[in-house]
Amino acid sequence: MSEERIKELLQELHEGVVEYDEERVVAASNAVLAEGFNVYNAVMNGLAAGMEEVGELYDQQEYFVPELLMCADALYAGLDILKPHIDPADVGSSGAKGQVVLGSIQGDVHDIGKNIIKMMFEVAGFTVHDLGRDVPLENFVEEQLKTDSEIVAMSAMMTTTMMGMKKVVEMIKEKNPNVQIMLGGAPVTGDIADLFGADGYAESAGNAVQEAVKMVASLRKLQS
Amino acid sequence: MTPKERVQKFFKKEAIDTMPVFSGMGTVTIQAIEQMGVRFAEIHTDPELMGKSAMLSAEMWGFDGVVVPYDMCIPAEAMGRGATLYSDVEGILYPTVPTKWASMDEVELPDDYSTLFSQARMPVVDGALKYCLDYDGGKYAVGGWALGPFTLGGQIIELDVLLKGLAKDKARVTAFLESMTEYVITMVRHYQDLGVDYINIREMGSGTDLLSPRMWKTLIKPNLDKVFAAVDVPVINHICGGTDLIVEMMGDCGADAISVDQKNNIVESRAKLGDDALILGNFDPYKTLVQLDAADVDAAIKACVDGGVDAVWPGCDIWPDVKAENMKAYVEAVHKYGGAATPAVGRL
Structure with a gap:
């Protein structure tokens, strides 16, 4: 495949995501498969790069x-086509993956930010154990132990629900102090994350997206 | 001047003795609930427990007014979406809606929203409001509230469907929001008829954390305009989160006052809206009443007054498990700095 064609396909995927044009992303993804282009390269430098610009x-x-x-819908439209065809050897060489337990805390039925973060983790090659929303506190602990995940990421959209995260941090750190715990959601601040004993936070649902995007960007740099 | 008179005059921008201490969001605290010998989960289903917890909290800390109910899923529950009350969970969790519609195709709206006042916990709200209105000879101001049309819609249908639909399915989403507007208007007129002193419209899911100013202008504002035009009692336009980019439009919706949270630059908002606008806000209730040392609460409240608010309001519901010393410091500070006239309201 010519360099020009590679550039063209990556641009189609990238712009399709940015312009939330699902049909364009689907067409470009099918072309990637039909023309034998490296699928992992298409995901990371086409779809994920588009989401980075988003x-x-x-x-x-x-x-x-x-x-x-x-844009996330457009990205998923491409991932659905491309992901089953990723060569494990390509993924295995990057070395920047792990497992994440993810969920919205009990009492909180908001999951938009959580779902976008899930997508970004998936794009980056993480294995995501999504517990959904309104997740009972003990479920985070049980799932982390069951999967031996390196990261537990929790979100709360409201002040009235974020207190549960403190209990989960305590429960997880007691069982396994090495687990990295990320908190996100509108009411969460750096002070609160520190207060709750977490290892990181995203300032708001919106910033959670940015943090996730930055995370993917860093991973891509590590992998390049 | 009774607390009720103080709040009523406040909204008429008539001179009062001092700044009223009240809110358009919940101010129930755990100290009052414990005094009643009940659990937080119990006060959402019984009109007397709901009303009494509000009034005891007001008496305990020195509030001029109260607001009920405490959770935002009752109107969705009345439409058959259910409610998770977390009765078996230790600690404080607000009820949530467990079964929102997952697509616009599932939406079924009633012809007459007034039929919903007999459904689910709607009668509990009526009973609690009546309890508060009658309490101690009607001495306290009582506020009703409703979600704004967009935020209410997000309680009934999955929010991502609504958000994407604003661009991809505009005709149906617009019609849905117009119907939600009718629901809100029906509710606020109902609470007005019950005799509440003010009504807070919480369109809290529409700040610029979520929506662009352009989208707010074309899809949110027209419906809010209709709501505010339909009410005779004082009504507040409350939005939390990012509001700096839309605050002038908020002030142009026809509400008697606007309420913003701690993310708003209140000094700039006052400059934009002028001294005649009633502005309420804007301290961070969790930080101020739970996290800060009590000695630092005074400065947080003073910052609101210095910024130009007419009444110091928390940016959201007060987290019930507050520190008692912080609550005392908060109310004392409002009295301390609220003696002087504010931009829109004079003093006797």
């Missing part, structure tokens, strides 16, 4: 959450 557009207040969600 994060920047959100940061610049050019895009808002509706656009993010539509």
Whole structure:
């Protein structure tokens, strides 16, 4: 395949995500398979790179959450086609993956931020154990122990639900102090994450997206 | 001047003796609930427990007004979406809606929203409001509240469907939001008829954390305009999260006051809206009443007054498990700094 064609396909995937054009992403993804282009390269430097730009557009207040969600749909449209065809050897060489237990805390039925973060983790090659929303506190602990995941990521969209995260941090750290715990959601601040004993946080649902995008960007740099 | 008179005059922008201590969001605290010998989960289903917990909290800390109910899923519950009450869970969890519609195709809306007042916990709200209105000879101001049309819609249908639909399925989403507007109007008129002193419209899912200012102008504001035009009692336009980019439009919706949270630059908002606008806000209730040392609460409240609010409001519901010393410091600070006239409200 010519360099020009590779560039063209990556651009199609990238722009299709940014412009939330699912049909364009589907067409480009099918072309990647039909023309024998490296699938992992297409995911990381086409789809994920597009989502990286989406994060920047959100940061610049050019895009808002509706656009993010539509871009995510476009990205998933491509992932659904490409992911089954990723060569494990390509993924295995990057060395920057792990397992994440993810969920919205009990009492909180908001999961938009959580689902976007899930997508970014998946794009980055993590194995995600998504517990969903309104997750009973002990389920985070049980799932981490069962899967031996390196990261537990919890989100709460409201002040009235975030207190449960403190209990989960305590429960997990007691069982396994090496687990990295990330908190996210609108009411969570760095102070609160520190107070709750977590290892990291995203300032808001929106920033959680940015953090996830940055995470993917760093992973891509590590992998390049 | 009774607390009720103080709040009523406040909304008429008539001179009062001092700044009222009240909110458009929940101010129930665990100290009052424990005094009643009940659990937090119990106060959402019994009109007397709901009303009494509000009034005891007001008496305990020195509030001028109360607001009930405490959770936001009752209207969705009345439409058959259910409610998870967490009765068996230790600690404080607010009820949530467990079964939102997953697509626009599933939406079934009633012809007459007034039929919903007999459904689910709607009668509990009516009973609690009546309890508060009658309490101690009607001495306290009583606020009703409703979600704004967009936020209410997000309680009934999955929010991502609604958000994407704003762009991809605009005709159906617009019609759905217009119907939600009718629901909100029906509710606020009902609470007005019960005799509440003010009504807070919490369109809290519409800040610029989620929506662009352009989308807010075209899809949120027109419905809020209709709600505010339909109510005679004082009504507040409350949005939490990012509001700096839309605060002028918020002030132009026809509400008697706007309420913003701690993310708002209140000094700039006052400059944009002018001294005649009633502005309520904008301290962080969790940080101020739970995290801070009590000695630092005074400065947090003073910052709101110095910023130009007419009444110091928390940006959201007060987290019930507050520190008692912080609550005392909060109310004392409002009295301390609220003696002087504010931009829109004079003093006797």
